[in-house]
Amino acid sequence: xxxxxxxxxxxxxxxxxxxxxxxxxxxxxxxxxxxxxxxxxxxxxxxxxxxxxxxxxxxxxxxxxxxxxxxxxxxxxxxxxxxxxxxxxxxxxxxxxxxxxxxxxxxxxxxxxxxxxxxxxxxxxxxxxxxxxxxxxxxxxxxxxxxxxxxxxxxxxxxxxxxxxxxxxxxxxxxxxxxxxxxxxxxxxxxxxxxxxxxxxxxxxxxxxxxxxxxxxxxxxxxxxxxxxxxxxxxxxxxxxxxxxxxxxxxxxxxxxxxxxxxxxxxxxxxxxxxxxxxxxxxxxxxxxxxxxxxxxxxxxxxxxxxxxxxxxxxxxxxxxxxxxxxxxxxxxxxxxxxxxxxxxxxxxxxxxxxxxxxxxxxxxxxxxxxxxxxxxxxxxxxxxxxxxxxxxxxxxxxxxxxxxxxxxxxxxxxxxxxxxxxxxxxxxxxxxxxxxxxxxxxxxxxxxxxxxxxxxxxxxxxxxxxxxxxxxxxxxxxxxxxxxxxxxxxxxxxxxxxxxxxxxxxxxxxxxxxxxxxxxxxxxxxxxxxxxxxxxxxxxxxxxxxxxxxxxxxxxxxxxxxxxxxxxxxxxxxxxxxxxxxxxxxxxxxxxxxxxxxxxxxxxxxxxxxxxxxxxxxxxxxxxxxxxxxxxxxxxxxxxxxxxxxxxxxxxxxxxxxxxxxxxxxxxxxxxxxxxxxxxxxxxxxxxxxxxxxxxxxxxxxxxxxxxxxxxxxxxxxxxxxxxxxxxxxxxxxxxxxxxxxxxxxxxxxxxxxxxxxxxxxxxxxxxxxxxxxxxxxxxxxxxxxxxxxxxxxxxxxxxxxxxxxxx
Numbered sequence: 001x002x003x004x005x006x007x008x009x010x011x012x013x014x015x016x017x018x019x020x021x022x023x024x025x026x027x028x029x030x031x032x033x034x035x036x037x038x039x040x041x042x043x044x045x046x047x048x049x050x051x052x053x054x055x056x057x058x059x060x061x062x063x064x065x066x067x068x069x070x071x072x073x074x075x076x077x078x079x080x081x082x083x084x085x086x087x088x089x090x091x092x093x094x095x096x097x098x099x100x101x102x103x104x105x106x107x108x109x110x111x112x113x114x115x116x117x118x119x120x121x122x123x124x125x126x127x128x129x130x131x132x133x134x135x136x137x138x139x140x141x142x143x144x145x146x147x148x149x150x151x152x153x154x155x156x157x158x159x160x161x162x163x164x165x166x167x168x169x170x171x172x173x174x175x176x177x178x179x180x181x182x183x184x185x186x187x188x189x190x191x192x193x194x195x196x197x198x199x200x201x202x203x204x205x206x207x208x209x210x211x212x213x214x215x216x217x218x219x220x221x222x223x224x225x226x227x228x229x230x231x232x233x234x235x236x237x238x239x240x241x242x243x244x245x246x247x248x249x250x251x252x253x254x255x256x257x258x259x260x261x262x263x264x265x266x267x268x269x270x271x272x273x274x275x276x277x278x279x280x281x282x283x284x285x286x287x288x289x290x291x292x293x294x295x296x297x298x299x300x301x302x303x304x305x306x307x308x309x310x311x312x313x314x315x316x317x318x319x320x321x322x323x324x325x326x327x328x329x330x331x332x333x334x335x336x337x338x339x340x341x342x343x344x345x346x347x348x349x350x351x352x353x354x355x356x357x358x359x360x361x362x363x364x365x366x367x368x369x370x371x372x373x374x375x376x377x378x379x380x381x382x383x384x385x386x387x388x389x390x391x392x393x394x395x396x397x398x399x400x401x402x403x404x405x406x407x408x409x410x411x412x413x414x415x416x417x418x419x420x421x422x423x424x425x426x427x428x429x430x431x432x433x434x435x436x437x438x439x440x441x442x443x444x445x446x447x448x449x450x451x452x453x454x455x456x457x458x459x460x461x462x463x464x465x466x467x468x469x470x471x472x473x474x475x476x477x478x479x480x481x482x483x484x485x486x487x488x489x490x491x492x493x494x495x496x497x498x499x500x501x502x503x504x505x506x507x508x509x510x511x512x513x514x515x516x517x518x519x520x521x522x523x524x525x526x527x528x529x530x531x532x533x534x535x536x537x538x539x540x541x542x543x544x545x546x547x548x549x550x551x552x553x554x555x556x557x558x559x560x561x562x563x564x565x566x567x568x569x570x571x572x573x574x575x576x577x578x579x580x581x582x583x584x585x586x587x588x589x590x591x592x593x594x595x596x597x598x599x600x601x602x603x604x605x606x607x608x609x610x611x612x613x614x615x616x617x618x619x620x621x622x623x624x625x626x627x628x629x630x631x632x633x634x635x636x637x638x639x640x641x642x643x644x645x646x647x648x649x650x651x652x653x654x655x656x657x658x659x660x661x662x663x664x665x666x667x668x669x670x671x672x673x674x675x676x677x678x679x680x681x682x683x684x685x686x687x688x689x690x691x692x693x694x695x696x697x698x699x700x701x702x703x704x705x706x707x708x709x710x711x712x713x714x715x716x717x718x719x720x721x722x723x724x725x726x727x728x729x730x731x732x733x734x735x736x737x738x739x740x741x742x743x744x745x746x747x748x749x750x751x752x753x754x755x756x757x758x759x760x761x762x763x764x765x766x767x768x769x770x771x772x773x774x775x776x777x778x779x780x781x782x783x784x785x786x787x788x789x790x791x792x793x794x795x796x797x798x799x800x801x802x803x804x805x806x807x808x809x
Contacts, residue, residue, distance in 0.1 A: 014042075014363055014364070014366075015041060015042025015363050015364075015365070015366065016041045016042055016360055016363040016600035016601060016603065016604040017038060017041040017042040017043040017183070017600060017603065017604075018042045018363075018604075018607075019044075020038070020042070020043040020044065020093050020094070020186060020603075021043070021044050021046075021091055021092045021093045021094070021384075021385050022035060022038050022039075022043045022044065022045040022046070022092065022093065022094045022095075022096065022182070023045075023046050023048065023088050023089060023092040023094070023095050023096070023120075024045055024046065024047045024048065024069065024096045025048050025095065025096060025097045025098065025103060025104050025105075026096050026097060026098040026125050027049075027050065027098055027101040027102070027103050028098055028101075028125060028127070028140045028171070029059075029061070029065065029140065029168060029171045029172075029175070030125055030140060030171040030172070030174040030175040030178065030201075030203065030206060031096055031098055031125045031175065031178070032047075032062065032065035032066055032175070033065055033171070033172055033174075033175025033176070033179075033624075034096055034123070034125065034174075034175040034176070034178035034179045034182070034201075035047060035065075035066070035069060035096055036064065036065050036066065036067055036068065036069075036175075037175065037176065037179040037357075037593075037596060038094070038179050038182065038183070039067065039068035039069050039368075040067075040068060040356060040357070040358070040365050040367060041183075041358070041360075041363075041365065041596075041600050042363065042365075042366075043094075044070075044384070044385075045068065045069040045070070046069065046070045046071075046072065046088060046381075046384070047066055047069040047070065047071045047072070048072055048073070048074045048085065048088075048103065048104065048378065049071060049072070049073045049074075049103065049375055050073065050074070050075070050076070050101070050102045050103035050104075051073045051074075051075045052102070059628060060628060060631045060632070060633050061627050061628030061631050062371055063345070063351050063353060063370045063371050063631050063633050064353040064354060064370065064371070064627050064631045065371070065627070066371035066372070067353070067367055067368075067369065067370050067371050068367055068368045068369065069371070069372070070372075070381070070384075071371070071372040071375040072375055072376055072377065072378040072380070072381050073375050073376070073377055073378065074103070074104060074377070074378040076103065076104050076108060080379050081377065081378050081379060082112070084378045084379045084381065085104065085378060086114075087383075087385075088378075088384070088385065089109075089114065089119075089120065090119060090385075090387050091384065091385025091386055091387055092119075092120040092385065093120050093121065093186060094120055094121050094122075094123060094182045094185070094186070095116075095120050095121065095122045095123070096123050096125060096178065096182070097109065097122060097123070097124055097125065098124075098125055098126070099124060099125070099126040099127070099130065099131065099138070100126070100127060100133075100138030100139070101138070101139075106122070106124050106126075107131075115197075116197035116198035117197025117198070117391060118197075118391065119387065119391040120391075121182065121185045121186070121189075121195075121197055121198075121199070122197060122198045122199070123178050123181055123182050123198075123199050123200075123201055124198060124199070124200050124201070124202075125174065125178055125201055125202065126200070126202040126203065127139060127140040127141065127202070127203045128145070128202055128203045128204050129200070129202050129204050129752065129756055129758075130200050130202065130756075130779075132752060134148060134739055134752075135683070135732070135737035135738060135739055136732050136735050136736070136737060137735060137736075137737050139683075139737065140171060140203055141203075141683045141737060142165070142167075142168035142169060142170050142171050143164055143165075143665060143666075143670060143671075143681055143683055144681055144683050144737055144738075144739050145170040145171075145203050145204070145206070145207040146164060146165050146169070146170065146207070146681075147162060147164070147672065147679070147681035147739055147740070147741040147742070148207075148681070148739040148740070148741075148742060149170075149204070149207045149208065149214075149215075149742070149747070150214055150215075150217075150742050150743060150744045150746070150747055151165070151169075151207070151210070151211060151214060151583060152164060152165075152672065152679075152681070152741050153223070153741060153742070153743045153744070154211070154214050154582055154583075154744065155230075155579075155581070155582050155583075156226045156228065156229065156230045156231070156232060156233060156579070156580060156582050157225075157226070157229070157230055157662045158229050158230060158661060158662050159662055160225040161662050161664075161672075161674075161679070162672055162679050162681075162741040163230075163579075163662055163663055163664075163672075164663050164664055164665045164666075164671065164672055164681075165569070165581065165583070165663075166568055166569050166657055166658075166659040166663060166666070167565070167569075167581075167585070167625055167626065168628075169207075169210045169583060169585055169625070170203055170206040170207035170210055171203070171206060172206075172589060172624060172625060173206040173207075173209045173210045173588065173589065173592060174201060174202065174203055174205060174206025174207075174209075175206070176206075176209075176589065176592035176593065176596060177201045177205055177206060177209055177592065177777065178199075178201035179596050180444065180448075180592065180595050180596045180599055181199045181201055181423075181448075181778065182199075183596060183599040183600050183603055184423040184424055184448045184599045185199065185423050186603055187423060187424070187599055187602045187603040188421070188422075188423030188424065188425070189423075190603060190606055191426070193421050193423065193425060193426075194417065194418040194419065194420050194421055195420055195421065195423055195780075196420040196780040196781060196782040196783045198780060198781055198782075199778070199779065199780045200779040200780070200781075201779075202779075204753065204756070204758055205758065205777055205779065208758055208774055208777065209588065209592070209777060210583055210585065210588055211582075211583040211584065211588065212478045212479070212774040213475035213478045213479070214583075214744055215478075215744070215747060215759065215772065215773060215774040216477065216478060216772070216773045216774065217744035217745055217747050217748055217771070217772055218745065218748070218770060218771050219745055219748040219749070219768070219769065219770045219771070220745070220770065221744070221745050223743055223745065226582070227289050227290060228289065228290075228293060229577055230569075230570055230576075230577050230578070230579040230580065230661075230662070231577035231578065231579070231580055232249075232557070232580045233289060234283070234284055234289065235283055235288070235289060235292035235293040235296055236250065236252040236253070236257075236258045236261070236262075236280075236283050236284070236292075237250065237251060237252065237253060237557070238250060238293065238580065239322060239561075239566070239577050239578050239580060240296060240297060240300040241297070241300065241301065241577075242300050242301065242303060242304055242305040242308055243300070243301055243302055243303045243304050243305075244304035244305055245574055246304070246305040246321065246322070246574075247305070247321075247322035247561075247566075247567075247574075247577070247578050248300070248305050248308060248309060248319055248320065248321055248322060248561070249319060249320050249322060249557050249558060249560070249561040249566070249578075249580070250296075250312070250317075250319050251317075251318035251319055251320065251554070251555045251557055251558045252317055252318070252319075253318070253435075253467070253555055254463060254467075255279075255280040255281050256280075257317050257318060257553075258280035258281075258283060259271070259280045260315040260316060260317045261312055261315060261317035261319070262280075262296075263315065264311045264312055264314065264315035264317060265296075265299055265300070265308060265311060265312070266299065267295065267296060267299050270283070270292060270295060275287065275288055275291075276288060276292075281466075305321060309321060316553070318552075318553045318554055318555060318558055319558070320554075320557075320558040320559075320561040320562045321561065321562065322561045322562075322566050322567050322578045323561070323562055323563070323564050323567065324564050324567055325564035325565075325567055325568035325626070325629060325657060325658075326564060326629060326630070327564065328562075328563040328564055328622065328623065328626065328630060329352065329354065329623070329630050329632075331562070331563075332547065332548050333543055333547040333548055333549040333550075333619065334619060334623070335547075336544075336546050336547025336548070336550070337543075337544050337546065337547060337617060337619060337620065338355050338356060339354055339355045339356075339357075339619065339620055339623050340352065340354070340355060341353055341354070341355035341356075341367065343367070343369050343370050344369075345369070345370045345371075345372075345373055345633075346369075346372055346373055346374065347373040347374070349633060349634060350633075350634075351370040351631070351632065351633050352630075352631070352632040352633075353370065353627070353630065353631040353632070354620075354623035354624060354627055354630055354631070355367065355623075357593055357616070357620045357621075357623065357624055358593050358594075358596065358597040358600075358614065358615075358616055358620070359597075359613075359614065359615035359616070360597060360600070360601060360612055360613075360614055361525070361612045361613040361614075361615075362604070362608055362610075362612035363600075363601075363604050363608070363612065370633075419784065420780065420782050420783045420784075421449065421783075422447075422448055422449025422778060422783065422785075423448055423449060424445060424448040424449040424450040424599075424602075425449035425450075426449075427445075427449070427450045427451070427507040427508070427602070428450065428451045428452075428453070428502075428505055428506045428507055428508075429442055429445050429446070429450045429451070429452040429453070429506065429507065429508040429509070429510065430452075430453050430455055430499075430502055430503065430506045430508070430509045430510070431452055431453065431454045431455065431483060431510045432455045432509065432510060432511040432513070432523070433510050433511055433512045433540070434462045434463060434464060434512065435462070435463070435464045435467070435512070435555075435587075436464070436475070436479050436556070436584050436587040436588070436591070437512045437540045437556075437587040437588075437590050437591045437594075437618070438510055438511055438512030438540055438591075439454065439462070439464075439479045439480045439483075440479045440587065440588060440591035441510045441538060441540070441591045441594045441595050441598070442454065442480070442483055442510055443478075443479055443480060443481055443482060443483065444591065444592070444595040444777075445508065445595060445598065446481070446482035446483060447482065447776060447777050447778050447788075448599075448778055449778075450507075450508070451484075452482060452483040452484070453483065453484050453485075453486060453502065453797075453801060454480060454483040454484065454485045454486070454792060455486055455488050455490075455499065455502075456485055456486070456487050456488070456794055456795065457487070457488075457489065457490075458487045458488070458489050458795070459487070460794055461485065461487060461794030461795065462476070462480070462794070464476050464479075465794065476791060477773075477790065477791045478773070478774055478791075479791075480791040480792070481788050481789055481790060481791050482788055482789040483789075483791065483792055484792055484796070484797040484800070484801065485792035485793065485794055485795055485796050485797055485798070486498075486795065486797055486798045486801040486802070487794060487795035487798050488798075490521050490522075490523065491521070494807075497807060498801070498802055498805045498807050500531055501805035501806060501807065502801070502804075502805055503528050503531045503532050503535060504531055504532050505532075506532065506535055507534070507535065507536060507602065507611075508535070508536045508537075508538060508598050508602070509523070509528055509535055509536070509537045509538070510537075510538045510539075510540075510594070510598075511523070511537075511538070511539050511540075512539070512540040512541065513539070513541070514541065514551065514553050515541050515543070515544065515545040515550060515551040515552075516545070516551050518539065524537075525537040525612075525613035529610070529611065532611075533609075533610045533611065534605060534610060534611050535611045536598055536601040536602060536605065536611040536612060536613075536614065537611070537612075537613045537614065538594050538597065538598050538613075538614040538615075538616075539613070539614070539615050539616075540590050540591070540594050540615075540616050540617070540618070541554075541615075541617055541618070542554025542555070542558060542559060542617060542618045542619065543617060543618075543619055544615065544617045544619070554618060556584045556585070556586045556587045556618060557580050558618075559586045559618040559619060559621070559622045560580065560581060560585075560586065560622070561578065563619070563622040563623075563626065564626070565581065565585075565622060565625065565626065566578035566579055566580060566581075568626075568629070568657055568658065568659055569581060569659040569663060570659055570660070570661070570663075571658055571659045571660035571661055571663065572658055573660075573661070576660075576661050579659060579663070585621075585625055586618040586621040586622050586625070587618065587621075589621035589622075589624060589625060590616050590617065590618050590620070590621040593616045593620065593621060593624075594614060594616040597614035597616060598614055601614055629657050665681070665682075667708060668708045668709075668711040668712035668715060669682060669683075669684040669685065669686065669688065669689060669692070669698075669711075669715075670682065670683050670684065670685075671712070672741055673715060673716055673719045673727075674716070674719070674720060675719050675720070675722055675723060675724040675726075675727050676720065676721050676722055676723050676724070677723050677724055678724040678740055678741065679724070679740070679741035680719065680724050680727045680728060680731075680738055680739070680740060680741065681738065681739050681740075681741050682715075682731065682736065682737070682738050683736075683737040683738065684731075684736045684737070688734075688735070688736050691734040691735065691736060692715075692731070692734065692736055694734065695730040695731060695733065695734040695736070696718065696730060697715065697718055697719060697727060697730055697731060697734075697736075698711070698714065698715045698718065699711070699714035699715070699718070724740050725740075728740060747759065747772060748768075748769045748770065748771070748772050749768065749769065753775070754769070754772070754775075756775075756779065757775045757776045757779060757785060758774070758775045758776070758777075758779075759772045759773070759774065759775050760772060760773045760774065760775045760776075760787055760788060773788070774788070775787075775788065776788060
């Protein structure tokens with residue numbers, strides 16, 4: 001089905017988060033996205049801006065990111081404004097709050113005597129970690145996060161260099177995680193759990209959640225440049241230029257798709273080559289990567305793209321055209337899914353933006369309109385909320401608070417309160433997912449405390465265990481951790497009985513089957529709800545079930561190609577390969593949205609008396625990822641002309657975003673530079689150029705030719721002979737954000753991430769930590785968290801789970 005929702009006035013009571021009150025004090029993109037997602041699901045969100053100019057100047061994405069919210073301004077120096085703010089806090093269920101910026105911050109609230117849990121939950125959203133940021137200024141920066149946490153070195157490239165991302169991946173994932181945690185806390189409160197009142201969802205959390213597999217690292221691992229260039233390392237899973245100069249992405253992920261795809265394009269002879277030996281999986285072996293890719297390049301160069309795509313579609317092998325940035329909302333499939341919305345702002349301008357990102361069968365998303373463009377003062381806001389109905393943390397009579405701690409410390413009650421629990425403790429999830437998107441939902445729910453059982457198909461289970469010549473196995477460990485595994489054949493009577501028994505005790509069932517497969521297996525929502533009316537079912541697919549591409553197979557890079565992500569990242573030069581983002585961004589964003597939908601449905605089922613179905617597509621994920629570039633504004637509502645499209649250039653003109661060959665960053669002051677012993681990521685703004693020059697890191701005024709390229713060349717020359725540590729020290733002394741672009745191996749020495757629990761120490765020797773893995777993402781001061789569990793072996797817990805279902809041998 002297509003995405004439900006649209007602009008539906010008066011539908012608030014039908015929405016999943018109806019009655020939930022959220023106060024958004026953040027001044028960041030990540031915070032705005034978190035508030036948007038909660039508002040989309042029906043929460044009453046009040047956005048408090050600092051006095052002064054519009055935030056995010058010239059960022060069109062704000063029209064989407066702040067949609068559906070009441071907007072006001074509050075002056076932290078005004079007693080009247082602070083009194084009005086206190087009334088809102090007293091009535092809120094959730095407080096989204098930043099730790100830096102000109103507005104009202106987490107520390108500012110603490111200094112005024114406010115504490116988390118009195119009465120609402122606080123979700124703190126620092127640019128990195130709570131009160132700890134490795135760059136000056138305290139501003140969020142997707143580019144700094146991408147470089148500092150190792151992603152830039154993990155991107156495929158022509159040369160062996162770090163590569164920046166054109167898209168603020170970490171900020172979107174930070175916002176999604178903050179929204180997930182907020183709703184999970186409300187669901188836990190509804191069930192009467194003891195909960196810590198403060199959660200931290202920082203930029204470091206978002207950056208790790210974007211690609212947690214990158215954080216499984218060994219200190220002594222050699223650095224290896226990925227072969228194949230930016231189009232991809234595997235010959236069966238990469239870009240190819242066709243005879244008409246246009247590009248496509250071949251997405252033959254599995255052995256079956258490899259065999260179908262190569263046969264369809266007339267390259268079946270590759271299978272009988274002795275180096276392949278008749279086994280399609282051998283294409284992924286290191287010795288075969290380069291020569292097979294070269295042979296396929298020759299093949300695809302013989303015909304135009306349309307012919308190749310038709311042949312591959314007829315063979316049911318996933319492939320996609322590499323399309324241009326900026327046209328995705330006009331794609332017929334995107335329109336069929338309801339992902340393109342038009343509305344009129346309060347200023348009378350037409351806005352086109354991505355629509356509802358999550359489909360809920362009983363509580364459909366409705367969007368009240370784009371972000372407000374004018375904001376009254378907070379004292380002008382009429383009374384909205386009475387005092388919160390259930391405090392996030394009970395404060396017994398006579399209790400005293402410790403002072404000075406950001407979380408307010410633990411109270412000193414007359415009686416001991418129970419220890420806090422993860423918010424989804426006591427819930428059970430059945431994960432039928434494979435590869436990344438589906439299993440990642442199970443792992444995120446497990447991190448929130450749920451008991452997750454991975455249901456796998458006999459005899460060998462999830463094919464991602466051995467995908468990509470074994471490289472999938474290392475990522476498998478991360479995307480499937482904290483789960484138990486049962487091998488069950490859902491077409492067999494005995495195993496089906498076990499599964500049905502498990503459904504009877506399950507709260508959530510997750511799948512990411514190709515559209516139509518759930519029906520053939522008899523595991524649709526209606527079928528499972530007949531067993532357990534309270535069950536919430538979650539499905540992720542590439543294209544959904546409607547529209548011209550409904551029921552088509554598709555993987556993350558298929559959507560990257562079609563939506564314009566690859567072309568934008570790789571730059572406009574058609575001679576250069578489009579860039580396949582090695583971060584599986586559509587998979588992980590879709591998993592995050594699906595997890596949020598599941599939590600919202602769990603909260604809503606107490607009111608509804610039953611569960612519901614949640615649907616998310618990779619297509620929707622790509623719309624959020626490109627939301628700043630796809631959101632269109634600027635024409636009078638009555639105009640019949642197309643809305644303005646593209647990304648706002650510095651001079652105010654419309655321009656599409658563009659990456660480039662081994663993209664270093666969006667501008668000369670905001671990009672990667674090579675130093676004498678490594679790479680440095682700067683994140684300066686134009687007004688800081690004199691300070692950068694005074695620090696000896698940029699040409700002084702008049703010493704360089706005008707233009708971005710000349711300035712970048714001048715900075716590059718001045719940094720090339722300086723050690724990275726010196727460059728960073730000089731930049732920080734001048735107040736300019738800068739970090740080292742680290743490789744994954746360097747993360748093993750990051751004591752800060754280890755202390756915060758975002759890295760788990762796996763092994764060490766007399767020289768220190770030798771192996772790390774991703775840690776816990778749920779950070780709540782006062783919550784005792786255990787080390788993440790290992791991913792299960794296929795069928796490791798089958799007999800135990802059969803006994804739990806009452807059908808053990």
